Amino acid sequence: MSKNTINVEKLVSFLGYGNPAADYWFIGIEEGLDDKVANDCLNGNCNNLIEQLIVRSKFKNVMDLKDAHKLLGIEKYFRENRPPLQRTWEGIIKLILDQLPVSSTDLHAYANYKESLRTFQKKNLGSVDGNMFLAELFPLPYPRVHGSYSGLYKFLSDSRNSQFIDNSSSKSALNIIADKSDYLSWIKEDRILGLKRLIKENKPKVVVCYGKTQWHLYKEVFSDITSWEKPKTGSPFERGSFESTKVVLTPHLVAREMNGKWPELWKFIR
Numbered sequence: 001m002s003k004n005t006i007n008v009e010k011l012v013s014f015l016g017y018g019n020p021a022a023d024y025w026f027i028g029i030e031e032g033l034d035d036k037v038a039n040d041c042l043n044g045n046c047n048n049l050i051e052q053l054i055v056r057s058k059f060k061n062v063m064d065l066k067d068a069h070k071l072l073g074i075e076k077y078f079r080e081n082r083p084p085l086q087r088t089w090e091g092i093i094k095l096i097l098d099q100l101p102v103s104s105t106d107l108h109a110y111a112n113y114k115e116s117l118r119t120f121q122k123k124n125l126g127s128v129d130g131n132m133f134l135a136e137l138f139p140l141p142y143p144r145v146h147g148s149y150s151g152l153y154k155f156l157s158d159s160r161n162s163q164f165i166d167n168s169s170s171k172s173a174l175n176i177i178a179d180k181s182d183y184l185s186w187i188k189e190d191r192i193l194g195l196k197r198l199i200k201e202n203k204p205k206v207v208v209c210y211g212k213t214q215w216h217l218y219k220e221v222f223s224d225i226t227s228w229e230k231p232k233t234g235s236p237f238e239r240g241s242f243e244s245t246k247v248v249l250t251p252h253l254v255a256r257e258m259n260g261k262w263p264e265l266w267k268f269i270r
Contacts, residue, residue, distance in 0.1 A: 005166040006050065006156065007057040008173045012187055014056065015198065016135035017065035017126035024132045025204045026092050027195070027218065028252075029211040033141035038149055046155050050164050052141075057166070065126025065134065078122045085117055088210075091253030093120045095208065096132060098266065133204070137191055137217055138184065140177065154178040188217070195221045203244055206269060212236070212251045222247050231268045236261060239268055 033049075041049045055071050066078050077083050097120060126134050143149050155161055157174040165174065177183040199207065199221070209218040215238070219225070225240035225247060236257045238249040248269050251257040258265075 004054055005057065006053045006164055006169065007166040008156070008169040008177065010057045010059070011053065012139045012173075012177075013061055014059055014063075014139045015061045015194070016133055017063055017068060018133040019128055019130055020062060020133050020198055020202050022131045022133045022202075023205040024096065025135065025199070025207040026095075026132065027135045027137065027207060027209045027221075028088065029214050030136050030138040031141040032088070033143050035143050038143045038152055041152060041155060042149070046161070049152075050161075054164070062128070062133075064128045066122070080122070083118055083122050085114070085121060087254045088252075089121055089125055090117055091210075091258070092132075092134070092208075093117050093125060094262065095266070095269065096120070133202075135195065137195075137211075137214055137221075138187060139191070140183070142180070150180040151178060152180070153183070192217065192220050196223075199245065205245065207245060207247045208250060208269070209247065210250045210253050212249075212255070212257075215249050218247075218249055231264060235264065235268075237265060237268050 037048045037052065040046070052072055058071070059068060069075065069077065077086050077089070094117070097116065124130055126132065140153065142152065156165065157171075157178045173186075176186045207222075209215070209221075219228070222240060222242065224242040228238045228240045228249075230238055236251050240247050246269070248265070250265060
């Protein structure tokens with residue numbers, strides 16, 4: 001494989017960040033992608049996306065979150081001085097640290113609360129030596145708002161961009177990922193089986209699957225669970241277990257449905 005080309009097989013075999021042998025797993029739908037990078041590409045300037053995909057083609061199947069994002073040139077979340085909190089990661093950190101949100105009217109307590117989240121994000125989140133693993137159902141990054149981004153990766157199958165594609169990348173795979181619905185249908189079974197196998201090998205204590213639109217696929221990953229329960233009628237959460245693993249299904253951690261629901265989720269996970 002060339003060091004400066006895109007390898008589709010490497011991209012779609014990526015598993016996640018952190019330590020698969022950890023007690024705590026978090027599985028989302030797919031990684032986010034900066035809207036500007038995506039929109040620029042759809043408007044004919046794919047340079048930034050090409051650079052990111054070349055870097056991702058060098059990833060191991062499992063990466064340290066901080067190391068991977070430094071390679072991608074996304075370092076702001078890990079800087080020493082007051083890094084911004086990435087919204088999805090913030091929800092994960094709250095669950096790991098057992099931290100209830102603090103009222104912003106108590107300025108001192110709120111500042112301490114936010115600083116503890118920032119410290120964990122820049123030093124511990126997704127560490128290969130840590131006690132968590134961050135995975136996704138699907139391997140390619142997409143902007144959080146979908147629809148118009150369905151053909152985001154179509155440029156990879158354009159012969160004019162062949163110099164950026166590794167020779168080992170199959171043309172059929174390039175054509176498939178050009179359309180998101182084709183890509184999801186193509187990759188779904190392998191991803192479900194791969195996650196299922198990895199979970200059985202590592203036996204995490206708790207797996208939190210977030211993103212309500214794909215609960216049906218999470219349930220395929222955990223097909224050994226025959227009974228799912230809600231903490232109460234109308235709750236946005238479901239829970240099941242098999243062997244020593246507890247699985248909790250939630251809305252996306254930044255969804256409006258999560259407002260005021262964190263105490264219920266903590267109790268449900270425990």
